[in-house]
Amino acid sequence: MxxxxxxxxxxxxxxxxxxxxxxxxxxxxxxxxxxxxxxxxxxxxxxxxxxxxxxxxxxxxxxPDHGYPPVAAQGFNLHLQVDSAQTWWDRAVAAGCTVLMPLKEEFWGDIYGQLRDPYGIRWAIAQTKAA
Known part of the structure; x- marks a missing residue:
């Protein structure tokens, strides 16, 4: 590579x-x-x-023929820390991601939500809320 x-x-x-x-x-x-x-x-x-x-x-x-058989994604998410969570969220949902945890302001102060893409990968989208 x-x-x-x-x-x-x-x-x-x-x-x-x-x-x-x-x-x-x-x-x-x-x-x-x-x-x-x-x-x-x-x-x-x-x-x-x-x-x-x-x-x-x-x-x-x-x-599979080389020792890499299909397995379901599990136990992780890909975290996107962005400046505009709503923009990233709307684009991902419009493309076909499934909402797992709605985007909202969380108790720790960030705007945060989780999605699943059509390939089974979990994505977190977060924005640090301005002080």
């Missing part, structure tokens, strides 16, 4: 059933910018790199 991801030390890497379609969805829902795409066998993506809100996200399709 010859990607130049931000050297933040940690980049989420998702295996998704339909990674090419997920990239198109993330472009619509979260303003993703595609940085790299490496096709594998049968039109599946061996590796892809997108950028969302200035951060890298890697992904690939599942490859």
């Amino acid at each position: 010859n990607d130049t991801a931000a050297s933040s030390g940690l980049t989420p890497y998702l295996s998704i059933d339909g990674a090419s379609d997920a990239i198109a969805f993330y472009q619509q829902a979260f303003g993703a910018i595609e940085r790299a795409r490496h096709p594998g066998e049968s039109g599946k993506l061996m590796h892809a790199h997108v950028e969302i809100n200035g951060a890298p996200l890697f992904m690939s399709d599942f490859f």
Whole structure:
């Protein structure tokens, strides 16, 4: 892989059933910018790199024949800290994300909500409320 991801030390890497379609969805829902795409066998993506809100996200399709069988997403969310939570929220919902936790001002003071995309990935959208 010859990607130049931000050297933040940690980049989420998702295996998704339909990674090419997920990239198109993330472009619509979260303003993703595609940085790299490496096709594998049968039109599946061996590796892809997108950028969302200035951060890298890697992904690939599942490859059961090579030890990477499909599994459901669980136990995590991708957290987007943004300047305008409502704008990001509205775009994601319009694109087809399902609301899990409505966007609202929370007891800790942030505007916060959670969504699920059509690929089973949970997203949190948050905005620090101005003091």
